[in-house]
Amino acid sequence: MINDLRYGFRMLFKSPGFTAVAVLTLALGIGANTAIFTLIDAVILRSLPVRSPDELFSVGDASRPTALWYGGPMVSVFSYPLYQRLRDQNRVFTRLLASGKAGRIDMSVDDSLHEEVRGRLVSGNYFEVLGVSPVLGRTFSAEEDQTPGANPVIVISYDYWENRFARDSSILGRTLRLNDSTFTVIGVGPRHFTGDVVGSPTDIWIPLSMQAQVNPGDPRLDKRDSNWLLCMGRLKPGVSAQKARAEMTLLAQEALIDYEGAALSRDKLRDIRTQTVDVQPGARGFSWIRKHDxxxxxxxxxxxxLVLVIACANVATLLLVRASSRQKEISVRLAVGASRWRLICQLLTESALLAAMSGAAGLLLAGWGSRLSSRLASGGPNPIPFDVDVHPNLAVLAFTAVVSVVTTILFGLAPALRSTRVDLMSTLKENARTLGRSRWQLSKLLVVGQLALSLPLLTVAGLFVRSLVNLETLDVGYSRTNLVLLKADLAGSGYGPRQQLPLTRTLIERLRSVPGVLGVTVSENGIFSGTDSSTDGLQVEGFNPMRKDDSACGFNQVGPHYFQVVGVSLLAGRDFDEHDNAGAPAVAIVNDTMARFYFGNSDPLGKYILNGGERYTIVGVVKDIKERDLKGKTERRFYVPLFQEGGRIADFNFEIRARDDAARMVPAIRREMRLFDRNLRVLSLKPVRVLMDESISEDRLIAQLSGFFSVLALLLAAIGLYGVMAFAVAQRTHEIGIRMALGAAKSDVVGLVVKQGMFLTLLGVAIGLIVAFALTRVIASQLHEIGATDPTVFSAVSVLLAIVAFFACYIPACQATKVDPMVALRWE
Known part of the structure; x- marks a missing residue:
C-alpha cells in the first residue's frame, strides 16, 4: 500500500496540469455537496448543543404557530397563565420551560448609539432544563421569574459577547438599556448555543417576569388570550410521549373550559374537546424553517x-484519455508478470489520492459556500429570517469522507477496469497510442451522460428564474414604485392608549406636509409589513356556512382614504373618510373575492357582517390586491375604519404615496419623524417595493443557487465534450491529413468533427428532456404563474445547451484544420 501511494503521488505530480484540473473539478462537486449538507445538518439533523438532547420533548409545534384561541385543532403556542398551569399541574415532566420572542429590542451601552438586538424571554428554569452552563457568570434562578418587574437581569450569547464586546470578561455586572429599561448582565452563554429555536439565534435572554419592561405598552403575562410561548421539558422516567400528550391535552382543555367560565357554550365546548397538545422529541429544538425550507x-x-455525478464523469473521461499515454507502461507491467488486479489497485489508489485532495479542497470551499449561502439568506438587502450555525462538525466531516470514497468509485473504477484490458501485442508497438474502441465508446457514453444531466439542472434553474420574474412583475392591484411604509411603535414610545389615535391623526398631517408626498393613510397591518389579522367566526347576512373554513376571513383596520392613497380601485360604493369615526355607524369594505364568495351575483352594499360581536354595514367593494404575500390565491378580506374601532394596536403602519421614487422620500420622511419626536420608535421605514422584494428573498436565493449550480454543470459538461473532441482530433490526425491531402476543404473537416460532437449532444439532450420532465414535477408546487413543463423554458435550455456544445466541438474542429498534411502523413 505504501509503495502504491508513493507511486501514485509520483504519477500525479508528473502531470500537474491533469492533476490540477481533476482536483478542481472534483473539489467543486464535493464542495457544493458538503456546503448544502452543512445547511441540511444545521437545519434538519443537528441536535441542540445541550445536555442529553435526546431526553428533551417539545410541547406544541413551532412550525405550526396555531394558538389555543385561534381556530386550529392543535395547541402550538401558549399564554403565560396556561404555561404556569401546565408547569405546576402536570405529572409527566420533571421540569417544563417556556420561551417566547421578545419582539424588537433597542439596546444601548453607556449611552452609545442604539442598536437592535435579538432577544428572547425565557422562564427562570430555561437554562437548567436545557442543561446549559455559562462560560462566564451565572444563569437565571427560579426566584428571578416569580415577581414581575423585580429582576432586571440578562444573559448574553457567546457570539454576541464575542462580536459586540470582544469577549471582555468585565461584562459581568455591566448595565445595558433595553427599550429604555436598565438591565444587568449576569452571564454569558456557552459557545455554539444560540437558543432553542433553530434559524432564529438569540443575542440576549431575559426573564419572563420582565416582559412588561421589555415590551412597554403590551403587557402579556396576565392575559389568557395572548398566546406566544413555546414549551419544552424532560419527561419523567418511564413516561412515554403518548402518555404525556394525553395529559397535556387534558390539562389544556380543562384550562380553556375554566377560562370560558359562564360564557361557555355547547359549540365552544365541542371546539375545546377537539383541541390537542402535541408532544414530540425536542432534541433538534423548535424550528419553523425546518418544515418550511x-x-x-x-x-x-x-x-x-447531479453536479457531483457530472464532475465524476468529467474526471473519468480525463482518466480514460490519460490512459492512452500509459498504455505501453500498463502493457509492459502486464507482460512482465503483474496481475490485472494489482494494476487496478494501483490505478484506484491514484484515483483515491485525487479524491482525497479534492475532498480537502472541497471542505474548504464548502466552509466558504455554506457561510455565504447562510449570509445571503439572512443578510443583504433582502434578508430571509434564516440564520443557522454552519460550523463543520463530525457529521459534516464524515459526509465529506463518504462522498470522497463514493467519488473514487464513480470516477475511478470504470477507467481502471478499461485501462487494464489491453491487447499486449498491439500496444507494445511503438505507434500504439490510440484510445481503443471500448474506451472510446465509454468516453462518449460519459459525455452523453454529462449533457443529459446538465439539461434537467438548467431546466430547473430556468423554471425558478421564470417563477421569480413572474413574482417580481406580478400585478399587485396598485403601483408599487412610489409607495412608502412607515411602521411606528407608539406604545413602546411611551404613548398611552388614549393618546395613540389623536397622535396618529397628527402624524398623518405632519407627513402630508413633507414636500413630494401626495397622500398619507394608516393601517393596523401595513402593506407587506409582516403582520395580519384574521377571524374564524365571521357571520354574513344571508349566508349559511357549510364548513368551518367558510367563516374564516382576513381583516384590517385602515385609516381615511386608505384605498385612494394606496391606489386600489373601488368596484362599488365608497372609500372611508374622516366621518368614519367612533360616533358614526360601523361600516366595512370588502374585497372582490369576499363579495363573490358570500354574495355571488347579488349586490353586497347595504348588507351586514358580524365579527367579534360588532355589526358592520358594507359600504364598498374594492379590487383584489396583494398586500402581505405575492404568492398564492387572494384570500377573502374586509376592512374597517381604524378611527372607528379604537382598539389597542401593537404597531401603527403609515402608507405614504410619493410623487416620485419612494426611495428618495425615505430620508425626508425620517427627518420629519425626528423633528416630530426624537424618541418615537420607528420600527421600519422602507419603500413597499423593497418590502415586496424581501417577501420573495427565498425564491431569489433558490433561483440564484440553482442557477449557479446549473451553470457549473453546463461548464463541466462543455469541458468534458471539448476534451473528448480534442482528443478525437488528436487521434485522427493521420486520417485528417490524408483527407486534406486528397483535397478535402477545411469546412469538410470542421463539419466532420462538429457532426460527431453534435450527435452526442442531441443524444444527451433527448435523454435529458426525459429526465427533466420527471424532475420538474417535483418542484411544481414551488413555482408561481408557470407550469412545471413550460415549453419556453424547455426549448430555451435545449437551445442553450446545443449552442454551448457547438462551440465546444467547433474549437477543436478548427484546430484540426491546421494540421499539415505532410506532417500528418509522416505521423506513424
Missing part, C-alpha cells in the same frame, strides 16, 4: 448531487 434544501441536495 426542508423540501427546498433537499431539492438543492439533489441538484448538487
Amino acid at each position: 426542508s423540501p427546498l434544501l433537499l431539492l438543492l441536495m439533489l441538484v448538487v448531487g
Whole structure:
C-alpha cells in the first residue's frame, strides 16, 4: 500500500496540469455537496448543543404557530397563565420551560448609539432544563421569574459577547438599556448555543417576569388570550410521549373550559374537546424553517448531487484519455508478470489520492459556500429570517469522507477496469497510442451522460428564474414604485392608549406636509409589513356556512382614504373618510373575492357582517390586491375604519404615496419623524417595493443557487465534450491529413468533427428532456404563474445547451484544420 501511494503521488505530480484540473473539478462537486449538507445538518439533523438532547420533548409545534384561541385543532403556542398551569399541574415532566420572542429590542451601552438586538424571554428554569452552563457568570434562578418587574437581569450569547464586546470578561455586572429599561448582565452563554429555536439565534435572554419592561405598552403575562410561548421539558422516567400528550391535552382543555367560565357554550365546548397538545422529541429544538425550507434544501441536495455525478464523469473521461499515454507502461507491467488486479489497485489508489485532495479542497470551499449561502439568506438587502450555525462538525466531516470514497468509485473504477484490458501485442508497438474502441465508446457514453444531466439542472434553474420574474412583475392591484411604509411603535414610545389615535391623526398631517408626498393613510397591518389579522367566526347576512373554513376571513383596520392613497380601485360604493369615526355607524369594505364568495351575483352594499360581536354595514367593494404575500390565491378580506374601532394596536403602519421614487422620500420622511419626536420608535421605514422584494428573498436565493449550480454543470459538461473532441482530433490526425491531402476543404473537416460532437449532444439532450420532465414535477408546487413543463423554458435550455456544445466541438474542429498534411502523413 505504501509503495502504491508513493507511486501514485509520483504519477500525479508528473502531470500537474491533469492533476490540477481533476482536483478542481472534483473539489467543486464535493464542495457544493458538503456546503448544502452543512445547511441540511444545521437545519434538519443537528441536535441542540445541550445536555442529553435526546431526553428533551417539545410541547406544541413551532412550525405550526396555531394558538389555543385561534381556530386550529392543535395547541402550538401558549399564554403565560396556561404555561404556569401546565408547569405546576402536570405529572409527566420533571421540569417544563417556556420561551417566547421578545419582539424588537433597542439596546444601548453607556449611552452609545442604539442598536437592535435579538432577544428572547425565557422562564427562570430555561437554562437548567436545557442543561446549559455559562462560560462566564451565572444563569437565571427560579426566584428571578416569580415577581414581575423585580429582576432586571440578562444573559448574553457567546457570539454576541464575542462580536459586540470582544469577549471582555468585565461584562459581568455591566448595565445595558433595553427599550429604555436598565438591565444587568449576569452571564454569558456557552459557545455554539444560540437558543432553542433553530434559524432564529438569540443575542440576549431575559426573564419572563420582565416582559412588561421589555415590551412597554403590551403587557402579556396576565392575559389568557395572548398566546406566544413555546414549551419544552424532560419527561419523567418511564413516561412515554403518548402518555404525556394525553395529559397535556387534558390539562389544556380543562384550562380553556375554566377560562370560558359562564360564557361557555355547547359549540365552544365541542371546539375545546377537539383541541390537542402535541408532544414530540425536542432534541433538534423548535424550528419553523425546518418544515418550511426542508423540501427546498433537499431539492438543492439533489441538484448538487447531479453536479457531483457530472464532475465524476468529467474526471473519468480525463482518466480514460490519460490512459492512452500509459498504455505501453500498463502493457509492459502486464507482460512482465503483474496481475490485472494489482494494476487496478494501483490505478484506484491514484484515483483515491485525487479524491482525497479534492475532498480537502472541497471542505474548504464548502466552509466558504455554506457561510455565504447562510449570509445571503439572512443578510443583504433582502434578508430571509434564516440564520443557522454552519460550523463543520463530525457529521459534516464524515459526509465529506463518504462522498470522497463514493467519488473514487464513480470516477475511478470504470477507467481502471478499461485501462487494464489491453491487447499486449498491439500496444507494445511503438505507434500504439490510440484510445481503443471500448474506451472510446465509454468516453462518449460519459459525455452523453454529462449533457443529459446538465439539461434537467438548467431546466430547473430556468423554471425558478421564470417563477421569480413572474413574482417580481406580478400585478399587485396598485403601483408599487412610489409607495412608502412607515411602521411606528407608539406604545413602546411611551404613548398611552388614549393618546395613540389623536397622535396618529397628527402624524398623518405632519407627513402630508413633507414636500413630494401626495397622500398619507394608516393601517393596523401595513402593506407587506409582516403582520395580519384574521377571524374564524365571521357571520354574513344571508349566508349559511357549510364548513368551518367558510367563516374564516382576513381583516384590517385602515385609516381615511386608505384605498385612494394606496391606489386600489373601488368596484362599488365608497372609500372611508374622516366621518368614519367612533360616533358614526360601523361600516366595512370588502374585497372582490369576499363579495363573490358570500354574495355571488347579488349586490353586497347595504348588507351586514358580524365579527367579534360588532355589526358592520358594507359600504364598498374594492379590487383584489396583494398586500402581505405575492404568492398564492387572494384570500377573502374586509376592512374597517381604524378611527372607528379604537382598539389597542401593537404597531401603527403609515402608507405614504410619493410623487416620485419612494426611495428618495425615505430620508425626508425620517427627518420629519425626528423633528416630530426624537424618541418615537420607528420600527421600519422602507419603500413597499423593497418590502415586496424581501417577501420573495427565498425564491431569489433558490433561483440564484440553482442557477449557479446549473451553470457549473453546463461548464463541466462543455469541458468534458471539448476534451473528448480534442482528443478525437488528436487521434485522427493521420486520417485528417490524408483527407486534406486528397483535397478535402477545411469546412469538410470542421463539419466532420462538429457532426460527431453534435450527435452526442442531441443524444444527451433527448435523454435529458426525459429526465427533466420527471424532475420538474417535483418542484411544481414551488413555482408561481408557470407550469412545471413550460415549453419556453424547455426549448430555451435545449437551445442553450446545443449552442454551448457547438462551440465546444467547433474549437477543436478548427484546430484540426491546421494540421499539415505532410506532417500528418509522416505521423506513424
